[in-house]
Amino acid sequence: MAELRMAVFASGQGTNFQALADAAKQGRLEGASLELLVCDKPQAPVVGRARRAGIQTHLFEPRNYSSREAYEQEIHDELQRRGIELVVLAGYMRIITPVLVEPYYGRMINVHPALLPAFPGVNGIRQALDYGVKVTGVTVHYVDGGMDSGPIIAQRTVAVHDDDTEATLAPRIHAAEQELLPWVVGRIAAGAVSLDGRHVAVKGLQGS
Known part of the structure; x- marks a missing residue:
């Protein structure tokens, strides 16, 4: 099976x-290769992580462009030039426009720190705590251009303790993200994920 090139x-x-870079290095992504980091904040710590891992970067500052569509077109052209087949949003804090959503629909995923459709948008961990839920978790879903509204691929639950604060719950949420996201990428790379409307089937899940 050919390598699945990922940004x-x-x-x-x-x-x-x-987590994805480590999983790729350890051969846990079922043939997916991490080819590129796209970052809208050139000074962000993730850029240093990419450089230490030997991963190429595409860095930009949105204020230097006339519109969101303008910088997304530049990103699109870079993804095409590099033969990128899968896009993973992992803490990318910008809404994606149709410039990228349309050509990559079904090939663009996002990780969110809550059990969607509950608590979409920013501060998912805080929203869950404020609501008083007993169980929260993480979701990996396809991106459809809405606010965390795309079809759900996989979820993992995290118990909320009575004395939890955002500071104590967040590390458990992030640990779940760092386990679930590489697993989903590996399933996609293995051809084990299928999308039909809003319904996603994943071979390798319990009961599938």
Whole structure:
């Protein structure tokens, strides 16, 4: 099976990027190769992670472009030039427009720190705590251009303790993300994920 060439979009610390880079190095991505980091904050720590891992970067500052569509067209052209087949949003803090969503629909995924459709958007961990849920978790889903509204690929639950704060719950959420996201990428690379409307089937899940 041919390698699945992947780009990761990230804006911050890059812990999910690191999880993917480590999984790729250890051969746990079923043949997916991490080819590129796309980052809208050139000084973000994730850029240093990419450089230390030997991963190429495409860095840009949105304020230097006339519109979101303008910089996304540049990104699109770079992805095409590199033969990127899978785009992973991992802490990329910008809404994606049709410039990227349309050509990559079904090949663009996002990781979110809540059990969608509950608590979409920013601060998913805080939203769950404020609501008083007993169980939260993480979701990996396809990107459809809405606010965390695309078809759900896989989820993992995380228990909320009575004395949890955002500071104590967040590390468990992030640990779940760093386990689930590489697993999903590996399933996609293995051809074990199929999309039909809003329904996603994943071979290798319990009961599948």
